[in-house]
Amino acid sequence: MQILQYLINGISIGAVYAIIALGYTMVYGIAKMLNFAHGDVIMVGAYISFCVTNYLGLPSIVSVAAAVAVCTLLGIVIEGLAYKPLRGTSSLAVLITAIGVSYFLQNAAQLIWSSSPKNFTSIVTMEPISLMDGQLVITGEVLVTVAASIVVMLGLTLFTGKTRTGKAMRAVSEDRDAAQLMGINVNQTISTTFAIGSALAAVAGVLLCSTVPTLMPTTGSMPGIRAFTAAVFGGIGSIPGAMLGGILLGIIETLSKAYLSTQFSDAIVFSVLIIILLVKPAGLLGKQVQEKV
């Protein structure tokens, strides 16, 4: 019974990692850059949702929509101002810029909302399902998060596979120069990717804070790094991989906390990651690309 409860806890946090990881993997797969500010866009999304619910008193569905709208806009603005001018320069320059954007967002949030923590009210109003005399509890948040991550994953897979823009994204991902020669607007495609990634971040922020209610300017950074790990674990650039990596990371983390050691759970999680990467360097579902010389 115990193990089932731990599994559910693991899936709950894993599904949150999965949604964040989907955003990471999208941007990396197509723009070939690590957007370290992704975790902080999540935090902004959560704050927007918190403000709309608590200060304006609007229903939670409106707050989610507002968070998605603001984050999408924020993503486009960040991309246009900070990353677009660096297109074509070394990837290190873009990486450092991303770290700068991350600090900028955290400091700006501290200025606007102060550093004292806020308690996020869950957007899920469903009563928890209690099984076997309350020994096993499945909260509404778990169901909603898991459902949302599956919907997002399927949606992204269909989008990149079937639509015109999605196909353009895949082309840019495979070979940027060739795509440009084929008449694809590379800049615009990358901007669209950022917009989608940031919209996902808003959803992730709301779900993260519904699961773990503490909201601070640094709320996004640690889960962001976890999710990045999950994306690498599952094979960065692969959409189902991010989902699988996130869920597995959550489960391994929870089970090692429960049965091995709470203090060493991080060491255990990251040891598993190292072993997987030694055996499968491209991650669980990543594609091994042959370098042609």
Place this chain on the structure above:
Amino acid sequence: MKKFIALLLAAMMVMSMFAGCQSGSEQTATTAAQDQPTGEQAAADTGAAVKIGLTGPLTGGNSEYGLAVRGGMEIAVEEINAKGGLQIEFKAEDDEADGSDKAVSAYNTLKDWGMQIFAGAVTTGSALAIAAETVNDQIFMLTPSASAEDVALTGSNIYQMCFTDPNQGASAAELMSQKWPDATIGVIYDSSDPYSTGIAEGFLAKAEELGLNVAVDDAAFTADNKADLSTQVTQCKDAGCDMVFLPFYYTEAAQVLTYANTVDYHPTFFGCDGMDGILNVEGFDTTLAEGLVLMTPFDANATDEATVSFVTKYKENNDGKVPNQFAADGYDVIYALYNACVAAGIDGSTSAADACALLQEQFSTMTVDGLTGKGMTWDENGMISKAPAAVVVTDGIYVPIS
């Protein structure tokens, strides 16, 4: 045009980084300006004022604590200077709770200003970095809130106004053995934080001595994985704990209480002084904290005259904000130093080293009554001895435990 936009953005970014500091230094400036006339007056009356300095996080993620201590100290300084007699000049420097170079450079700034007595630091990391310096400089140090044992043990010139962490843990265990002798206890703590670990170790040692039934003693988390505390709560639930000890800050405690409620787990939660503030978390459903027991040396709802007057003044100075125990600790620190200075005949002309020797003599023998305790004394290591106080949250306010 492009360059202009880039410049504008760069300027905005720089502003956002420093805006916090700006408001901090502005406030320090107004304090200095307020103090100046009384300072000059004092110089005319009794010779120069005693210079007391504080370092603490006035900006950044821990600024709540630093600003509270400074606010409490300012009230004490205002009261003392209004009395006439020995005057105090007070200055606070920002160390951002950064134990490395920032704390020491804030301390050095105060030394350049002519500080005679050091009334910091607010956080343990900074206090440890500065403690060694004060030993070399022979400057007396009385920290309001740096609670690690190592701070007081660094030198004979260092004293603490708050409980040391292991002492707080031990008194929590004693309280439990008196009030809940049959409880099955679970302990959740932050193993990456010296404050939390210190309390947990002190608690577990005392609990073993007293024969308390501790069923879960290793449900730890770290700063890196504290985003999810559901496993630790589940462990306590499965072990049948009806009392859960939470020696960490209210930020994480709010998470524990919320999760426990969703899985319909309702033991008695027991917190330490870091739990103080949980009722003020924006958006937190305070009914979840109903029945929560916490050890705090200061209760802003107390009706004694000293507390009421302090709370009223603090609210006036700080936009209606209710003072927490950090503010009360700061207030007591200034009064303890003032009493000792008067008794030892220290004034602005005494050198820092002489003041240090005289104050050590005073603190080893004197007894102080303050907001955070009555009949407070210090042992030979500079650690405080005072009666622990605990409250229980009832109908959304603290009620002293009988």
